[in-house]
Each structure stands twice: as C-alpha cells, then as structure tokens.
Amino acid sequence: MKNIVILGSTGSIGRQALDVARRYPDKIRVIGLAAGSNWSLMVEQIGEFKPRVVALAREEAARELARHLPPGERPEIFCGSGGLLALVNSIDDGMVLNALTGTAGLRPTMAALEKGLDVALANKETLVAAGELVMKLARNRGARILPVDSEHSAIWQCLAGQSLKKVEKIILTASGGPFRIGPPDLSRVTVSEALAHPNWKMGKKITIDSATLMNKGLEVMEAHWLFDMDYDRIEVVIHPQSIIHSMVEFVDGSVIAQMGLPDMRLPIQYALSYPDRWPGELPRVNWFAVGELTFEPPDTGRFPCLTLAYSAGRAGGTMPAVLNAANEVAVEAFLSGEIPFTGIYRVVAGVMDEHTVISRPTLEEILAADQWARRVAREKIRR
C-alpha cells in the first residue's frame, strides 16, 4: 500500500491521479489533498478518498470547505499561503504527487524533498525555475523525483537498465499543438482556438503553452535537469499523432521509443507503481487505427518561444525562472483578452532582454527574480 498526497487534486492531473487511485484501492491510499480554491470538488474528493489532511490556498474557500463537511468526516484542514507547506510538513510516510500549476509548486516540492519524501513531479515549473537546487536537495536527502510529464516518463522508461553515459541524445516529441498547420497569421487566433488542443485534454495554462511550443521549451529544461543532459543533446521533433511520447538515441545509433495512447493516467500510474507495473484496463493502442507515425522539425519562425526557452536554459542561473514567470503572466493576459497570442512571445522576450542573470542563485534570489519578472511583464502588458 502506498500513501499518496496529491497537490493540485482539483486540476486536470490531480483528478486523473485520483482516477488511478480509484482503480487501485488495494495499492494506493490517498492521505492528503491540496488545491487552490475549488472547495466544492474538494468536498466530493474528501467524501470518496477520506484523506487525513487537506489544504486550500484561499482562506475563504477553506472556510466553505469546513462548513460543508459533515463533522464526523472532517480531516485536518490547512489554509492560506502557508497551508500547502504546513500540509507537506505534516506528512512523514508517503509520496507527494505535485500537480500544482506554475511556480506555486516550487516550495512544496522542496519541502517534500527536505523531508526525504519521494516526489512524483508533474509541476515542471519546479525544475525550470530551480532545477539545480531541487536536484541537489533530492540527492542530499536520498529522495527520488519521479517524472509524471509523459515525455519525461517516456525517457525514464527508455533509460531503464541503460547507462546515461551511453546516451547520444534525448528526442522530445511534441504534437505541434492546434496551430501546427495554420492559420498563417497567429496574431488573430482566439482563446478558444488556442485551447482546442488536438490530442490532449489539459489545464488552460499548459494548453496555451502547448500552442506556443513554450511547453516544449519548459520540457527541454526539465529534461536537462532530470537526466543531466546538455541542451545540445536534447532535440525536439514534431510528431502530430502523439503516440511516441519521446525517444532516446544511444551512442551506437540505436533508438528506443516509448509509445502509448495520449492518456496522462498512464505516466501518472507508472510514477506511482514504479518500479512495478500494475495490470489495468486503460485503452490500448489500435495500430491499424493509428495508421502512420510522422515526424517534422519544429517551425521556430512561427513558434519562437521554443528558441527563447533554449536560450534561457543555456543562459542558466535566474534566466529560466524569469522566462517561466513572465510566461505565466503573459499566458494569463492572453486568456483574459489583454494581449494577442503573439504578444506572449513579445512579453517574455522583452522581460528576458531586461534581466541581468544571477548565476548559481539561492532560492531567495530565484523567487526574487520570479517576482521581478512578473512585475516587468505586467508593466509591458499595461503599456
């Protein structure tokens, strides 16, 4: 029986993780749940999974939650900005699945690792903003970071039993998003067009990041830290069918790919079952229905955010945190109709241009750079 704490339980990954837990009641015990404000869904989740502790970041939502729970069924409730950390700090015996969105995931990841807890990591922003500190902390505390992102789960599976020294390069696949083929003028695309991802159903932030290819850039940085790989040895390939989730090329030219249907429950489950694999009923690939697997290079002229992410990764220090924070603000501004789709790149590039990199930053310096980037991004959007 594995004890699991799910941070971001009301989101896309969090709800799918609970679906995995629902399918394996003899293997997974949900002991903690945390989210931002969605108290009504949290009430249902508590009724079904009976966790010991829960947290909601918004105090008002936590009050509503407490009001709507039958007195006999009330877990310990943490709330407010420190609530997530208090929840993680109250756990001694479990794995933390971090499915929060954005930089909000960084401190809880570090708190879990600090306690020596394994972290199943969907929140890629943790590694983008502070990869060096996070990986070092995990090593020092003997805690594992188990990738949940489908691409990184794929690479992890391709590397099973292999030596990292024998890897020539990592090949990250990308669907190409809703605008891979058209329209020619991306400045006029609407929010609902950008949210219509062809293959994956995800939260809004990552869906927009997939449309700009910024998501793939964040994943390049995530792979850099998880697999200790130079940026020159991480290649992005557009693969519109999303059947190959990523590949590893070895020094002898042999390539191993991991495949499956685009269903996040599979990589979530693998992170929870590792090193085991649990038999299950998830849909299987029908090869004849798939028909063909195709590949093309990313069009960095149309999707310059991918190039920005490589350059932030190579610059290192505080630059990836700055890119990430500026991007979060710009995506929110696009979603609320303040800037056009192509404005996302302009905001992020503009903020990066103004940033003076601090190399080997402390956590405080990273968080300060994050706050600075958010402020500058907002000023640019206002102008």
Ligand SMILES: NC(=O)c1ccc[n+]([C@@H]2O[C@H](COP(=O)([O-])OP(=O)(O)OC[C@H]3O[C@@H](n4cnc5c(N)ncnc54)[C@H](OP(=O)(O)O)[C@@H]3O)[C@@H](O)[C@H]2O)c1
């Ligand atoms: N969705 C996917 O298929 C997918 C695939 C690969 C990787 N990922 C990564 O997984 C992470 C989660 O993505 P998602 O699509 O699941 O996001 P999502 O649907 O937007 O869900 C985000 C979750 O985080 C909670 N949250 C947000 N800000 C918070 C805060 N300040 N404090 C506490 N809780 C907060 C939300 O709570 P409320 O809703 O209650 O406010 C919600 O439960 C992201 O890093 C994403 O890049 C997602």
